[in-house]
Amino acid sequence: MNQNISAQKYWRINLKYLSILLFIWFLCSFGLGVFFVDALNNFKIGGFPLGFWFAQQGSIYIFVVLIFTYVFLMNRLDKRFGFED
Amino acid sequence: MSVQVWTYIIVGITFALYIGIAIWSRAGSTKDFYVAGGGVSPLANGMATAADWMSAASFISMAGIISFTGYDGSVYLMGWTGGYVLLALLLAPYLRKFGKFTVPDFIGDRYYSDTARIVAVVCALLVSFTYVAGQMRGVGVVFSRFLEVDINTGVIIGMIIVLFYAVLGGMKGITYTQVAQYCVLIFAFMVPAIFISIQMTGNPIPQLGMGDTLNDGSGVYLLEKLNGLSTELGFNEYTEGSKDRIDILAITLALMVGTAGLPHVIVRFFTVKKVKDARKSAGLALLLIAVLYTTAPAVAVFARVNLIETVSDKSYEGMPEWFKNWEKTGLLTFEDKNQDGKVQYVADPQINELKVDPDIMVLANPEIANLPAWVIALVAAGCLAAALSTAAGLLLVISASVSHDLIKKIFMPTISDKGELLAARLSAVVAVCVAGYFGINPPGFVAAVVALAFGLAAASLFPAIILGIFYKRMNKEGAVSGMVVGILLMLFYMAKFKLGWLGDTPPASEWWFGISPEGFGSVAMVVNFIVSLTVCRFTAAPPQEVQEIVENIRIPSGSPEVLSNH
Numbered sequence: 001m002n003q004n005i006s007a008q009k010y011w012r013i014n015l016k017y018l019s020i021l022l023f024i025w026f027l028c029s030f031g032l033g034v035f036f037v038d039a040l041n042n043f044k045i046g047g048f049p050l051g052f053w054f055a056q057q058g059s060i061y062i063f064v065v066l067i068f069t070y071v072f073l074m075n076r077l078d079k080r081f082g083f084e085d
Numbered sequence: 086m087s088v089q090v091w092t093y094i095i096v097g098i099t100f101a102l103y104i105g106i107a108i109w110s111r112a113g114s115t116k117d118f119y120v121a122g123g124g125v126s127p128l129a130n131g132m133a134t135a136a137d138w139m140s141a142a143s144f145i146s147m148a149g150i151i152s153f154t155g156y157d158g159s160v161y162l163m164g165w166t167g168g169y170v171l172l173a174l175l176l177a178p179y180l181r182k183f184g185k186f187t188v189p190d191f192i193g194d195r196y197y198s199d200t201a202r203i204v205a206v207v208c209a210l211l212v213s214f215t216y217v218a219g220q221m222r223g224v225g226v227v228f229s230r231f232l233e234v235d236i237n238t239g240v241i242i243g244m245i246i247v248l249f250y251a252v253l254g255g256m257k258g259i260t261y262t263q264v265a266q267y268c269v270l271i272f273a274f275m276v277p278a279i280f281i282s283i284q285m286t287g288n289p290i291p292q293l294g295m296g297d298t299l300n301d302g303s304g305v306y307l308l309e310k311l312n313g314l315s316t317e318l319g320f321n322e323y324t325e326g327s328k329d330r331i332d333i334l335a336i337t338l339a340l341m342v343g344t345a346g347l348p349h350v351i352v353r354f355f356t357v358k359k360v361k362d363a364r365k366s367a368g369l370a371l372l373l374i375a376v377l378y379t380t381a382p383a384v385a386v387f388a389r390v391n392l393i394e395t396v397s398d399k400s401y402e403g404m405p406e407w408f409k410n411w412e413k414t415g416l417l418t419f420e421d422k423n424q425d426g427k428v429q430y431v432a433d434p435q436i437n438e439l440k441v442d443p444d445i446m447v448l449a450n451p452e453i454a455n456l457p458a459w460v461i462a463l464v465a466a467g468c469l470a471a472a473l474s475t476a477a478g479l480l481l482v483i484s485a486s487v488s489h490d491l492i493k494k495i496f497m498p499t500i501s502d503k504g505e506l507l508a509a510r511l512s513a514v515v516a517v518c519v520a521g522y523f524g525i526n527p528p529g530f531v532a533a534v535v536a537l538a539f540g541l542a543a544a545s546l547f548p549a550i551i552l553g554i555f556y557k558r559m560n561k562e563g564a565v566s567g568m569v570v571g572i573l574l575m576l577f578y579m580a581k582f583k584l585g586w587l588g589d590t591p592p593a594s595e596w597w598f599g600i601s602p603e604g605f606g607s608v609a610m611v612v613n614f615i616v617s618l619t620v621c622r623f624t625a626a627p628p629q630e631v632q633e634i635v636e637n638i639r640i641p642s643g644s645p646e647v648l649s650n651h
Binding site: 010035049053 | 306
């Protein structure tokens with residue numbers, strides 16, 4: 001039974017991580033790269049209009065960071081609950 | 086030495102390498118054949134996934150399409166990378182924990198039903214076949230342009246190579262050839278990009294060069310110059326879009342979800358040892374893919390500026406050699422409408438005299454920029470690596486679906502491991518021949534359908550897998566009806582609005598919600614979710630042991646070795 005309760009707790013924390021990371025995923029790609037692209041294009045970094053940069057460069061970098069953040073968080077969580085394989 | 090000699094040398098060396106690896110890593114059991122023995126390291130799996138994933142479309146077509154569509158081309162960049170976030174967070178770790186060989190395996194067991202298994206097999210085959218035909222065609226195009234053999238001969242050479250290492254090595258052979266192919270293709274993509282970036286902006290990093298100032302001392306930014314050139318010729322500004330935002334959104338989402346639902350990508354995560362490794366190798370795969378995907382938009386900008394500057398308003402007589410070479414292939418055409426002997430390249434189709442197929446931009450780019458012959462040959466080898474690695478991965482999914490999911494699980498459950506291995510090899514042979522046939526006799530709809538394979542994957546497999554992991558009460562009735570409705574809806578929309586099989590193709594103004602066939606996978610996916618959840622509510626909950634499976638896959642510990650005798 002104990003195992004069961006900690007499994008449920010582990011799953012809830014996992015879902016919390018997922019929702020936060022997927023929110024950022026959505027915000028960076030669909031938010032900055034699509035919905036707000038015109039507004040952001042008024043700003044420049046170097047020769048890039050900012051919205052265009054997010055759509056063609058920035059979002060991809062953020063995706064990579066998101067996955068490695070998840071890997072880090074989950075490895076820590078596995079250890080905390082003793083669920084490593 | 087000429088480009089052709091260089092191409093023979095470089096392509097020859099890479100092919101010998103792939104064959105050598107295939108002989109070294111032959112498959113001895115079905116476990117070797119389906120999941121490479123289940124002991125691939127996360128880095129090797131990441132590289133193999135990256136090569137598996139990056140097809141001729143990523144290598145040749147994508148930068149070309151972006152080159153001609155500017156901001157609108159972002160859908161491919163975000164769509165084909167964002168899917169890995171979904172894959173790493175929502176699918177890979179749990180499917181690895183589940184520990185089976187194929188996607189239909191998961192769906193069949195999770196939904197305790199052979200109907201679900203067969204529906205999943207049909208979806209997986211439909212997606213993979215549409216995809217693989219395009220790869221064989223890509224191989225043919227490269228052979229015909231650079232080695233000056235007939236396209237059909239090119240396809241057959243490609244078939245023999247793939248046949249050799251897919252049939253002999255199975256997943257094990259494919260995995261290690263894909264590692265080599267990743268190295269070849271990324272090197273081939275980066276070298277010309279770096280050269281051209283230095284040429285145009287003085288910046289050796291293409292990702293930064295794209296946003297840098299020109300090398301001519303004028304202090305003008307490259308993108309500003311391109312925007313100027315584009316508006317001058319009547320095109321949209323490069324950094325602004327022309328597509329509807331709703332359609333951009335739908336296409337991006339369909340590509341992301343489709344990526345996460347592609348069987349040949351998912352199956353790669355069955356080959357690693359642990360759940361932890363599955364997460365990590367998804368991250369590494371995306372990192373390795375991002376190298377090409379962040380360079381592609383830079384290549385697109387360089388190629389576009391170079392093209393306009395080389396051809397616009399210049400005399401046809403003075404066109405460089407590459408121009409004539411590509412004219413021969415029919416992928417670039419010039420028609421002197423106003424008879425002034427000059428090339429008018431403008432947006433207005435009435436006056437425009439030059440048609441350029443987007444597919445040639447990456448291949449012609451090193452020639453347009455006057456790079457040495459060996460760089461051009463390298464690009465040809467890279468393109469072949471991209472097409473062959475993807476084709477091999479797809480063929481494996483096809484053969485596993487037939488030999489494992491149909492023969493072993495449904496028709497002949499008593500078949501021995503040896504017998505199943507033989508069946509797997511035979512189905513791989515048949516699959517290569519079918520793919521080769523489509524490469525030689527491409528039905529007109531192949532090119533159109535490749536992009537839609539993502540819509541099909543998004544509409545059918547993705548929701549069934551996600552619900553299977555995240556919703557314990559999901560039952561077989563819900564999943565099966567969701568998959569069937571999703572894929573039929575997507576097929577109907579494709580047939581009506583893209584392929585014109587149901588009378589004339591209606592104009593874009595009649596698209597539902599203003600969403601193009603390429604983006605419709607998003608809608609069909611949502612419909613799949615709604616149907617699944619509704620049907621599930623009115624039918625019985627799944628048996629207790631299935632609910633226990635779901636609880637079990639949510640926790641990494643105690644993941645079984647991928648079983649060889651289940």
